Amino acid sequence: MPDLQETLKITRQVGWGAAKLLRSYYQGTAENYNLEVEYKQNEPITVADKAVSEYILSQLQTAFGHEDFGYISEETYQSQQAKNSAKLVWIIDPLDGTRDFINKTGEYAIHIALVQDTRPILAVVAIPEAEKLYYATKGGGTFVETVNGSQPLKIAGDKPIEDLTLVVSRSHRNERLEYLLKSLPCQNQKAIGSVGCKVTAIVEQEADIYISLSGKSAPKDWDMAAPELILTEAGGKFTHFDGKYLEYNTGDINQWGGLLASSSQDHEILCQKAEQALIEFAASQRN
Incomplete structure (x- = not known):
């Protein structure tokens, strides 16, 4: 090494x-x-x-x-x-x-x-x-x-959950993601381009949360690997909705499922609410 x-x-x-x-x-x-x-x-x-x-x-x-x-x-x-x-x-x-x-x-x-x-x-x-x-x-x-x-x-991460700001994409939007975002307790949003710019905005405390939700395609290892470490070493968290860490170089470059990056002390609560929103959305599509 x-x-x-x-x-x-x-x-x-x-x-x-x-x-x-x-x-x-x-x-x-x-x-x-x-x-x-x-x-x-x-x-x-x-x-x-x-x-x-x-x-x-x-x-x-x-x-x-x-x-x-x-x-x-x-x-x-x-x-x-x-x-x-x-x-x-x-x-x-x-x-x-x-x-x-x-x-x-x-x-x-x-x-x-x-x-x-x-x-x-x-x-x-x-x-x-x-x-x-x-x-x-x-x-x-x-x-x-x-x-x-x-x-x-270093991230402070002590804002009330209702005051958190979501950083969102201008282009990668769909009905499922919109439903999820509207289901969260925080409704402030800020549109920023690349994942690197989104995550560094969180590190600079200009925003608090970023959510990635795969559909027919998914973000790739190179989208997430560097921003993840930048965020977590500053005191933030970056996980799947179920709390598992992201893994890279596994043979599948796709990062499937829901990913949540945040500066918040309420990271786990946000993950739970995001998972629940997806269950509700799936149920609404069946009815």
């Missing part, structure tokens, strides 16, 4: 480099700039996704090699790929929030996580337009880094 702090130092450098490259595409200054949009399984993909994926993979593989490390990136992953057998696996999303990137909301992110035995032990989430990089190691806390240096982040 390599030194985790030295690994983090290198990963932060890679995160900043990736953020600079991605931002050059966002601002239209990249060499050979062309933001033509393709679609893969109904999800948009641009040349920026591919370029940043290649950059991150080449940087990490040069630094760490293949002997002890495996690599799973959204842009290179093959759907038939089985569980990566390496002891340590990098899980990478070079552009989380492609729709927001295309629509110029600024709410896009880069995720880099290192997973050991299905659980993240190191994470970087870069928010290029905010010029911020969030990082965490297992047991080492969460920090935010800017041009002015780094500072630790």
Whole structure:
């Protein structure tokens, strides 16, 4: 096992480099700039996704090699790929929030996580337009880094449940999720783009809860692995509705079911209410 702090130092450098490259595409200054949009399984993909994926993979593989490390990136992953057998696996999303990137909301992110035995032990989430990089190691806390240096982040998590603010997607909405959200005791909502931006908003105490609910498709390992550790090391919680931890590199990259991320002391109550809402919705559809 390599030194985790030295690994983090290198990963932060890679995160900043990736953020600079991605931002050059966002601002239209990249060499050979062309933001033509393709679609893969109904999800948009641009040349920026591919370029940043290649950059991150080449940087990490040069630094760490293949002997002890495996690599799973959204842009290179093959759907038939089985569980990566390496002891340590990098899980990478070079552009989380492609729709927001295309629509110029600024709410896009880069995720880099290192997973050991299905659980993240190191994470970087870069928010290029905010010029911020969030990082965490297992047991080492969460920090935010800017041009002015780094500072630790810790969530208070003591708001009354009725005063909590849900961070929601602009695009991934359906009747089942709407029913669930309306069933919760907190009704304040704030629309934010990528998962990385949603979770860092919770860490920065600008919001309190994020809910993901799979339907015909589900979020993937690379959507959740890095944001999860950033949140939990800051004192938040990120679980399935039944309280189980998320697992990564299991052979199925999909994170099925209901997931709830929060800064709240009432996390378990919120999970129970979300589960109950799904039961009620299913019953209403049968009647």
